[in-house]
Amino acid sequence: MSKLILKDKTExxxxTHYGDTFVTVIDNFAKLDELKDKLTDANTLVMTVQNESNEETVTGLKLQGITTTFIKNELGAITQIQALLMFRSMDKTEQLEATLTGRIDVLSNMLVELMNSEEEEEGNE
Incomplete structure (x- = not known):
């Protein structure tokens, strides 16, 4: 079984996968929403495709769309959702924008952590 590992280590x-399209099977709509939230430009800038025999780094792709197909049981009830994650190559401007956005997010998170630790220190004094 292959895995697509995003920049934030989400697996x-x-x-299957072919070209710039990756196919995954999801159990419910909540997990589909979670997946959509994780597939940001900054988080898909550098991805790794991992299988039993090797790892391949994939860079410079932008999510173009997600196509879903419902997998139904013999009664017609939806049991799983097959999602095709379709990517396309980014142009240079999009790559720069995604890189800068990712770095700004990291700096913002560091600033929030620093402010929280300072508040905790003031509370302890």
């Missing part, structure tokens, strides 16, 4: 189990 997505893949049933």
């Amino acid at each position: 997505i189990e893949l049933s």
Whole structure:
């Protein structure tokens, strides 16, 4: 079984992949929403495709769209959702924008952590 590993170390189990399209199977709509939230430009700037025999780094892709197909049981009830994650190559401007956005997010998170630790220190005094 292959995995797509995003920049934030989120692992997505893949049933298959070809070119810039990755196929995964999801159990419910909540997990589909979670997946959509994780597939930001900054988080997909550098990804790793990992299988039993090797790892391949994939860079410079932008999510173009997600196509879903419902997998139904014999009664017609939806049991799983197959999601095709379709990417396209970014142009240079989009790559720069995604890199800068990712770095700004990291700096923002560091600033919030610093402010929180200072507040805790003041509370302890």
